[in-house]
Structure formats: structure tokens, C-alpha cells
Amino acid sequence: MSKADDTRARLLDAARAAFWQRGYANVGLRDIAASAGVDVALVSRYFGGKQALFAATLDGAFHWPELISAADPPAVVVAKYTDPAQATAHVLLIRMIAANIADPEVGHLVRAAQQAQFYEPMLAKLGGPKMAARLAMFVAVMIGADMTREVIGLPGLSDASNADYARQLRHMLDAALAAPVS
Amino acid sequence: MSKADDTRARLLDAARAAFWQRGYANVGLRDIAASAGVDVALVSRYFGGKQALFAATLDGAFHWPELISAADPPAVVVAKYTDPAQATAHVLLIRMIAANIADPEVGHLVRAAQQAQFYEPMLAKLGGPKMAARLAMFVAVMIGADMTREVIGLPGLSDASNADYARQLRHMLDAALAAPVS
DNA sequence: CCATCCTGTCAACAATTGTTGATAAAGACC
DNA sequence: GGTCTTTATCAACAATTGTTGACAGGATGG
Numbered sequence: 001m002s003k004a005d006d007t008r009a010r011l012l013d014a015a016r017a018a019f020w021q022r023g024y025a026n027v028g029l030r031d032i033a034a035s036a037g038v039d040v041a042l043v044s045r046y047f048g049g050k051q052a053l054f055a056a057t058l059d060g061a062f063h064w065p066e067l068i069s070a071a072d073p074p075a076v077v078v079a080k081y082t083d084p085a086q087a088t089a090h091v092l093l094i095r096m097i098a099a100n101i102a103d104p105e106v107g108h109l110v111r112a113a114q115q116a117q118f119y120e121p122m123l124a125k126l127g128g129p130k131m132a133a134r135l136a137m138f139v140a141v142m143i144g145a146d147m148t149r150e151v152i153g154l155p156g157l158s159d160a161s162n163a164d165y166a167r168q169l170r171h172m173l174d175a176a177l178a179a180p181v182s
Numbered sequence: 183m184s185k186a187d188d189t190r191a192r193l194l195d196a197a198r199a200a201f202w203q204r205g206y207a208n209v210g211l212r213d214i215a216a217s218a219g220v221d222v223a224l225v226s227r228y229f230g231g232k233q234a235l236f237a238a239t240l241d242g243a244f245h246w247p248e249l250i251s252a253a254d255p256p257a258v259v260v261a262k263y264t265d266p267a268q269a270t271a272h273v274l275l276i277r278m279i280a281a282n283i284a285d286p287e288v289g290h291l292v293r294a295a296q297q298a299q300f301y302e303p304m305l306a307k308l309g310g311p312k313m314a315a316r317l318a319m320f321v322a323v324m325i326g327a328d329m330t331r332e333v334i335g336l337p338g339l340s341d342a343s344n345a346d347y348a349r350q351l352r353h354m355l356d357a358a359l360a361a362p363v364s
Numbered sequence: 365c366c367a368t369c370c371t372g373t374c375a376a377c378a379a380t381t382g383t384t385g386a387t388a389a390a391g392a393c394c
Numbered sequence: 395g396g397t398c399t400t401t402a403t404c405a406a407c408a409a410t411t412g413t414t415g416a417c418a419g420g421a422t423g424g
Contacts, residue, residue, distance in 0.1 A: 022286050023207065023284055023285060023286070025205065025207035025208050026207050026285065026286055026287070095284065098280075098283055098284040099284035099285075101280055101329075101333055101334060102205055102277065102280040102281035102333055103205060103208065103281075104204050104205070104208055105208070111334055111335065114334070115336070119336060119337075131338075132337055132338030132341070133338040133339060133341075133342055133346070133350060134338070135338060136330055136331075136336040136337070136338030136339040137327065137330075137338075137339065137350060137354060139330055139336060140323070140326040140327040140329070140330035140331075140336075140339065141322070141323060141326055141327075141354070142326075143326050143329070143330065143334075144322040144323055144324075144325050144326015144327065144329065144330075145319065145322040145323075145326065147283075147322070147325070147326065148318055148319075148321055148322035148325065148326075149318075149322075151283055151284055152283060152293055152296070152325075153293065154297070154301060154318040154321060154322075155301075155314055155318070156313075156314030156315040156316070156317060156318030156319075157315060157318040157319065157322065159314070159315075160315055164315070168315060168319060171357070172319060172323070172354070172357060172358060175353070175354060175357040176354060
């Protein structure tokens with residue numbers, strides 16, 4: 001790994017941490033550069049600009065092969081909460097969606113990445129009547145529940161133990177995938 | 183209504199339109215003042231500052247008496263989609279949540295307003311075992327589904343007809359309220 | 365040693381941000 | 395009509411934004 005690659009990586013890590021947590025519009029390039037220990041000008045040099053740097057943090061963000069190839073998708077989602085490392089990563093992703101999905105400048109990047117990396121591969125794998133609607137509701141429950149728990153923080157989900165939460169989430173995910181649509 | 187009240191109202195309307203759509207961090211006070219046909223300085227004079235202006239747009243935003251006093255809450259939520267005026271207002275509120283819930287400066291205001299105006303009154307009205315968790319999941323489904331449909335725009339929910347969507351949403355809301363948690 | 369390329373530093377830029385204070389215009393009241 | 399209060403205008407402020415170009419240090423290869 002060359003020196004430039006290292007700098008690129010440091011910038012990318014710092015950018016992910018900042019953008020994902022506080023949202024694209026609330027982060028300045030000088031924040032990122034400072035916490036990466038490099039000069040601001042290198043952002044434009046190595047990535048081309050702020051938007052491109054944000055876009056780079058989305059590479060593989062929604063890549064989730066275990067879920068796509070799973071025989072029982074709800075089980076895979078719920079199992080995430082038993083592995084601390086996976087759980088933390090998942091919460092970070094949920095926070096990223098919450099912080100950037102509605103941004104006029106980068107919201108479309110988030111939507112495109114989610115659709116290309118996750119939704120479409122998963123839809124291609126699954127089959128069945130009205131599967132698009134059922135899968136969309138599956139995603140809706142997953143995002144809605146985790147966001148209510150981790151971002152909004154409504155008492156009831158945030159106060160529940162991980163086991164209780166996993167059980168309730170599992171119930172809802174099953175209902176979503178099995179939901180009749182017509 | 184005095185002239186000042188009119189100006190205040192014009193500012194508030196313009197602020198709601200801008201903040202709710204594009205998010206607090208992406209809106210400048212000059213944008214709002216211009217589209218209200220008013221000078222920028224009047225924002226600080228009449229509201230005290232940008233944050234206070236945003237906070238003012240949240241007054242009564244989550245007030246939803248029909249739902250709180252309803253015998254069948256899911257039915258009330260779903261019925262919203264048959265009344266165009268109500269539906270538009272609801273979509274605007276969902277977009278507002280998506281655009282501001284994770285903002286470091288005003289996210290806590292959104293969370294507090296939702297909890298005080300909607301969640302707590304509703305929880306006080308309802309009763310039953312583990313009702314906080316069930317109500318939180320109810321909110322999670324409502325927000326998750328509408329956000330997936332109106333903000334993320336995943337094919338499956340956005341392509342569904344209003345009738346299909348209402349039926350599927352109804353099914354999920356019932357499941358959420360009835361879900362066993364332990 | 366010299367030349368060339370990679371990498372980083374620094375200063376400056378135009379634009380935009382929220383906020384403030386002085387000043388002018390307009391309306392109400394006697 | 396003169397006076398006082400309300401309302402609006404304007405200019406300026408310090409700070410921050412993303413981006414660029416000129417320059418320097420250091421490594422690499424001849």
C-alpha cells in the first residue's frame with residue numbers, strides 16, 4: 001500500500017464516521033481532514049470533491065450476502081443482534097440512512113446504493129407472487145423498527161431487552177414476507 | 183390580525199415548507215425570507231433565531247386526536263389514504279421526520295415533539311400488557327412503511343395502488359398492535 | 365548528481381451562513 | 395399636525411463553506 005493509498009483510506013474512514021453520524025450537510029471537509037490528520041486540499045485531489053467522497057463511503061455499504069442467500073431471511077436479520085460486531089455495524093448503517101436519505105444533494109446516492117446493492121439482488125433471488133411489495137414491506141419493517149429503536153428512541157423498543165426486541169422484530173418480519181397484497 | 187402577526191405567519195409557512203422538505207441544515211434564512219416576501223432580519227426579530235423558527239414549525243405537527251381517541255387505530259391510519267388532503271399532510275410529515283430526525287441541531291426537537299404530542303397521549307389512552315412496546319412497533323411500521331414508500335421509493339410499495347398499499351399496511355399495523363412481546 | 369514524479373502544504377478565492385444595530389418608513393393616537 | 399410606537403429596511407459583521415493553484419519536500423530511477 002502506497003503512501004497515497006494510506007491517506008485515501010484515512011480520509012475515507014474519517015468521512016464515513018462523520019457523514020454517517022451527523023449527516024452530509026452537517027459535516028465540513030475540514031472536520032474530516034482534521035480527524036484524518038491530513039490536509040483539506042487532499043480531499044479534492046484524491047476524491048474529486050465532497051459529493052464524490054460521500055459516494056465513496058457507500059461502496060459496499062448495503063452489501064449483505066448472508067441475507068440474500070438465506071433460506072430464512074428474517075432469521076438472518078434477527079441473528080444480527082446476537083453478534084455485537086454485526087449489531088454495531090448495522091446500527092451505524094441505520095443511522096446513516098436516517099441522516100442522509102432525505103438530503104437533497106446526496107439522498108439519491110443513498111437510495112441508488114441501497115437499491116443496487118441490496119434490494120435488486122435480493123428480489124432477483126426470491127420469487128413468488130407480489131414479491132416486490134412483500135420485500136419492500138420487509139425492508140420497511142426492518143428500517144422502521146431499527147430507526148424507532150436506535151434513532152427516534154421511543155420507549156418500548158429502546159427499553160426492551162435485545163431478546164424481547166429480537167422476538168418482536170422476528171414476528172413482524174415474518175408477517176411482512178407472508179403478507180397478502182391483493 | 184396585526185401586520186406583525188401576518189408577517190410572522192408568512193415566515194412560519196415559508197419555514198415549514200422549506201425545513202420540512204429539504205431539512206434544517208439545507209435551508210438558509212434568506213431562502214425562507216425571500217419566499218415569504220420578507221426581510222431576513224425579521225426572522226431573528228420575530229422568532230429569536232433559526233432554531234426557534236424551526237421549533238415553531240413543530241407546534242401541533244404531531245397532534246392527531248382522531249387516532250388517539252380511536253377504537254380501532256389501524257383503521258384510522260389507513261383511512262388517511264382515502265382523503266387526499268389528509269394524505270398530503272401525512273406525507274409532508276413523514277418527509278419532515280426523514281429530513282430532520284437525525285440532525286444534530288434539531289433532531290431532539292423532532293423527537294421531543296413526537297413523543298409529547300403523539301406517543302405519550304396515545305400510550306396514556308391505550309392499555310394492556312407491554313403496550314409501550316406494541317405501540318412503538320405500531321409507530322415503527324407506520325413510519326417505516328410510509329418512508330419506504332414516500333422517501334426511499336422502493337418499487338413494490340411506491341408502485342402499489344393506494345388500495346393495495348392500504349390493505350397491506352392495515353395488515354402490518356394489526357400485527358404490530360397484537361404482537362406478543364414476551 | 366540530476367531530473368522526474370509522487371505527495372503534501374499553504375494561502376487565497378468567492379460564496380454563503382446567522383445575527384445584530386442603526387436608521388428609515390408607516391401607522392395610531394391625541 | 396405632531397408624537398410616539400410599531401414594523402421594515404439595509405449594511406455590515408465574523409465565521410465557515412468547497413475548491414483551486416502555486417509551491418516545496420521527498421522519493422525514485424537514470
